[in-house]
Structures are given as structure tokens and as C-alpha cells.
Amino acid sequence: MTPLPRKQVAIIVAHPDDETLWAGGTILSHPSWECFIVxxxxxxxxERAPRFKQTLVLLHAEGIMGDLDDGPEQTPIPDFDLQYAILQLLPTTHFDLVITHHPAGEYTRHLRHEETSRAVIELWLAGKITATTLWLLPKNTNWLPKN
Ligand SMILES: [Zn+2]
Structure with missing residues (x-):
């Protein structure tokens, strides 16, 4: 009997550590997934680029980093530039599942998360990222401190 093909999963995040914070448990609990992290x-x-590579090993994933502006001013990145960067970094293949940020960010507001989410959603709707399923990370306000 031939084994089932492994599920092809892409995780597209703004920063190193985002994949671990929001998808690390999910990735590790699905050892049959073949994950590619952008x-x-x-x-x-x-400092952070080598740590990202170490994280890939721990998560048994492949991955790649871009170098979009992430300065303290958080100057908005034009949609086209962000979408172009994603398409340059993401392998051209069909994914069973793509996971990315929530359009409103996660528990802390971060412009790059929101921009990344919007770009991935638009690419997916336009068929430029082909994936059977798109998951958005939860916007979990329960994690906010109560004061
Ligand atoms: Zn982040």
C-alpha cells in the first residue's frame, strides 16, 4: 500500500517567532504535514535570522526569510510590494493549507501582521496562491491583560 501523500502546508508570517507563537503547537501536533514557513x-x-533557521529545524519545516522594512516607524508597505515579496518567497505549488495572520492582527496590534494577512487573502482570492484551505490565526483578545 502506498502511503498517503503528505499534506502541503504554508505558514506565512511577518516576523520570526510569529510562526512559533501562533502556529508552533499546530505544526508540531501534525507531524505528517510538510510545512514551508515564509x-x-x-x-x-x-540575531533573529539564525534563530529562525534553528526554529525551522525544531519544527521539522522548510522555510525562507524576506527582508521587508520592519523599522520602528512601521511605514506602511504598499500592497503590491508585499504581494510581490510573498510570491517571490513562496514556492509555486499547490498547498493543501495556508496559515497566516488575522486581518486585525493578533493579541497585540501590529501593522505588519495586518498587511501580511490582507496580502495573503488577496493573493489567495486572485488564485495567485493556490490552496484548498486558508486559515487565519485567531484574534484572541482573551489574552489581553484585564487592566
Ligand atoms: Zn510579528
Whole structure:
């Protein structure tokens, strides 16, 4: 009997660590998934880029980093530039599942998360990312401190 083909999963996040914070448990609890993680920022960050590579090993995933602006000003990135960067980094293949940020970000508001979410959704709706299913990370306000 031939084994079932492994589920092809892409995780598209703005920053290193986002994949671990919001999808690490999900990735590790699905060892049959073949995961590819796209991290859009910090590719030239001498501290965070090597840690991202180590994380890929721990998550048994493949992945790649981009180097989009992530400065303290958080200047908005034009939709076209973000979509172009995603398409450059993401392998051209059909994914069973794509996971990305929530359009309103997660428990802390972060412009890059919101922009990434919007870009992935638009690419998916336009058929430029082909995936059977798109999951958006939960906007979990329960994690906010109560004060
Ligand atoms: Zn982030």
C-alpha cells in the first residue's frame, strides 16, 4: 500500500517567532504535514535570522526569510510590494493549507501582521496562491491583560 501523500502546508508570517507563537503547537501536533514557513521581515537581522533557521529545524519545516522594512516607524508597505515579496518567497505549488495572520492582527496590534494577512487573502482570492484551505490565526483578545 502506498502511503498517503503528505499534506502541503504554508505558514506565512511577518516576523520570526510569529510562526512559533501562533502556529508552533499546530505544526508540531501534525507531524505528517510538510510545512514551508515564509517569514517576510528580518532576513538580514544577525540575531533573529539564525534563530529562525534553528526554529525551522525544531519544527521539522522548510522555510525562507524576506527582508521587508520592519523599522520602528512601521511605514506602511504598499500592497503590491508585499504581494510581490510573498510570491517571490513562496514556492509555486499547490498547498493543501495556508496559515497566516488575522486581518486585525493578533493579541497585540501590529501593522505588519495586518498587511501580511490582507496580502495573503488577496493573493489567495486572485488564485495567485493556490490552496484548498486558508486559515487565519485567531484574534484572541482573551489574552489581553484585564487592566
Ligand atoms: Zn510579528
Amino acid at each position: 517569514c517576510l521581515c528580518r532576513g538580514s537581522d544577525l
